Amino acid sequence: MGPLASLPVFFDLAGKRVVMAGGGPGAAWKAELLASAGAHVDLYVPADGIDGEMAELLAVPPESGVIVHHDRPWATDVFAGAAIAVGDTESLAEGQAFACAARAAGVPVNVVDKPSYCDFRFGTIVNRSPVVIGISTDGAAPILGQAIRRRIETLLPPALSQWAALAARVRGAVMERLSPGPLRRAFWERFTDSAFTTKLPDAAAEAAAGGFIDDLARSPEAGGRVTLVGAGPGEAELLTLKAVRALQAADVILFDDLVSDEILELARREARRMLVGKRAARDSCRQEDINAMMVSFAKAGKHVVRLKSGDVSVFGRAGEELDELARENIPVAIVPGITAASALAASFGVSLTHRDRAQQLRFVTGHSKKGGLPEDLDWHALADDHATTVFYMGGRMAAKIAERLIHHGLPATTPVAVAANLSRDDETRAAGTLADLGAIVARIGVDRPILIGVGRVFTEHARAASADPFMVDAGRTAVG
CATH class of the missing domain: 3.30.950.10 (Tetrapyrrole methylase, C-terminal domain)
Structure with missing residues (x-):
């Protein structure tokens, strides 16, 4: 592994005490964030130092965690028993004093907007709790971190949090009934296909997950399926998000020779890649051979992605492939692409x-x-x-x-x-x-x-x- 600017760590603050100093907007944002993680936030700031945002925050109890306002300045006696300390100080000297006092008490400290007095930093967050993604630029480019967050948020539907909760409920059955390796991965890949939708999981979704566990436990080949994916005209950025997810979940990829290398680079590293392109006036795979390969791999329990240039359903001979898969009772899905x-x-x-x-x-x-x-x-x-x-x-x-x-x-x-x-x-x-x-x-x-x-x-x-x-x-x- 290459050098890390800092170590990403997810810290459980539920029920733990956090010392907070300051009443400005920066302190308000940090206090809200800490409380949302379940922390008991002791806020030390005189009443006349509280601005509008902090006042609004204190007026309404947080949904999780606790924020307790202490009408006094912070002092060295407030750090005992704290898990972390966060200070929003006006001057550099006060920031240095706050950091020194926290460190003397053995408490990791963050002083807002004063990196030299920080033992840890707050990254940009994508919240699909219990799925939480933190993004750090090590303080060098916060705006870049926010841009990355926006990109990631487009990939993660809001319903993902409920699917993650369902995943926690079925995990025990997966661990108990499915052996490590291909079977567990087959289950989680299929589960993830459902999770990356706008649909909220319901009782039927939970029952379907349980049924798929039963199927895999009885027959490892039950995980076999085919996804016909449109690769678009060539540029990787013109792929749909669903196409990228299919590529990253594939065991086998059968691709046309018009599919660009930059698109194949987005595929799961462990996936087996096989060129089956058909071009005029060139030696190429017969359609019958491609059909046979899809059926063979799927019946072996593999997730096969048939990757076609352009759109699957526009002059891509998908009809012949769909007919063959239907005859063999193999589950198939279509991911459209941008047509030429x-x-x-x-x-x-x-x-x-x-x-x-x-x-x-x-x-x-x-x-x-x-x-x-x-x-x-x-x-x-x-x-x-x-x-x-x-x-x-x-x-x-x-x-x-x-x-x-x-x-x-x-x-x-x-x-x-x-x-x-x-x-x-x-x-x-x-x-x-x-x-x-x-x-x-x-x-x-x-x-x-x-x-x-x-x-x-x-x-x-x-x-x-x-x-x-x-x-x-x-x-x-x-x-x-």
């Missing part, structure tokens, strides 16, 4: 359904199982000047797509937008007109994932590109 069309809109800074330009939005596959254009597409319907159409996997078919659309009545001047490797550092994009679509894609290159947008929502980009018809915008552009 949304990333295209973000990159170009457009609305795909701009009310003045598009009354429809269509997602269309750009190639069939045989590798050419799908034969059953209604090209006449697709050639609609009042719609936005996004072609997935259409790079190699770009020229034929343009030819079909123009043949069925879509103007050759219709704006188009093309992007490769959306949301990644090597994203490349270009715009132009339908007549030039084949040439635009050829300049970008077809060896990377290509997305093609067709419609008047890209008018401004096509107009800008008309000044330089050979322009290709290389390099990622952040929008919004």
Whole structure:
């Protein structure tokens, strides 16, 4: 382990005595915090030294702990029997005196905003008690600590405190009936899936937890399941929170080769990772083999995450996988991802359904199982000047797509937008007109994932590109 600036310790203050000095806002906040931890706070400050916040605090008894006001200054005789001491002093000299007196009595001390006289510090807190998270920057950057707290709070639903209480109630049964290792982890991972929701646990949730313990005790394979996870267009920050939780709970991850390394870095370190990508014109796993692997691992009691680029339910062949898992009676869940069309809109800074330009939005596959254009597409319907159409996997078919659309009545001047490797550092994009679509894609290159947008929502980009018809915008552009 690397060096620690300070040791994070969670101190049980329930029923313990705390010496507090000062009547200002800093003292009020610390007194409230200490009382919430169950401490008996003896506050030493003359009545005329109490400001508004402290007065409000003293007027209402705390929900836990006790705050007792002593109308007198602190002195050396107040520290005996205290667990800790906290002083909010006006001067540096008084702070030094308070710290020296506490230390002489063998009491750890904190002097507010005077780090040199502190044996311990108060970090920033995320409270989902009994789950409590403390964040410390060792006094160097409190604002950074607060920013980190806000990030963590978005990950921890308010209902987590009740789920933690339920966890305490079922822990005994888990310890008694499930052997250490995979079985206990299988239970807690499934339990955590429920805990990280906005739903409060009820009697049914407790019964379900008990039932799952019974199932695992009878059959270790009962913990097997599959989660289909959408990895989004590529950038790790575009993952959903639920997707990250699934990755961190996985035993096995079967991932496409379009999934970025930075996304895989978020996965549980112990998870087995297997590349099962399918790409045009490349050797790849057959869908039947992927299905068989999911079933085999799940039946061995593993949590399998099938990690797909984009959104699971948009041209991801999820239907075949869901059918196979249903046939084998394997529990499956879907975690949606941001589909590539949304990333295209973000990159170009457009609305795909701009009310003045598009009354429809269509997602269309750009190639069939045989590798050419799908034969059953209604090209006449697709050639609609009042719609936005996004072609997935259409790079190699770009020229034929343009030819079909123009043949069925879509103007050759219709704006188009093309992007490769959306949301990644090597994203490349270009715009132009339908007549030039084949040439635009050829300049970008077809060896990377290509997305093609067709419609008047890209008018401004096509107009800008008309000044330089050979322009290709290389390099990622952040929008919004």
